[in-house]
Amino acid sequence: MVVSYLTQLHDQLDADERRERDLLTELADRGFRISVPCRVCGQALVDPRSVARHIGPHCARRSGDAK
Ligand SMILES: [Zn+2]
Known part of the structure; x- marks a missing residue:
């Protein structure tokens, strides 16, 4: 149970980090300086x-x- 909870939490963090990275990459591509x-x-x-x-x-x- 604990392991599955931690795995889920880890996945959420990864997804959030991916989303942030994609967002920053897209903004940089459009010439924004973050x-x-x-x-x-x-x-x-x-x-x-x-x-x-x-x-x-x-x-x-x-x-x-x-x-
Ligand atoms: Zn500092």
């Missing part, structure tokens, strides 16, 4: 990888979040 505030320091992030993680490379290194 930025989100870093969840650690609040600095605007424009690098696609940083945007996807909502954390800047500097803060990602400092917090050890290498995901």
Whole structure:
């Protein structure tokens, strides 16, 4: 039961991440420049990888979040 719940949760997260990535890709294709505030320091992030993680490379290194 617990395993199936966790698997379902994992699938939902993956779907959400895919949706966000597709959305960001489409907007970028249309010439939009996306930025989100870093969840650690609040600095605007424009690098696609940083945007996807909502954390800047500097803060990602400092917090050890290498995901
Ligand atoms: Zn930051």
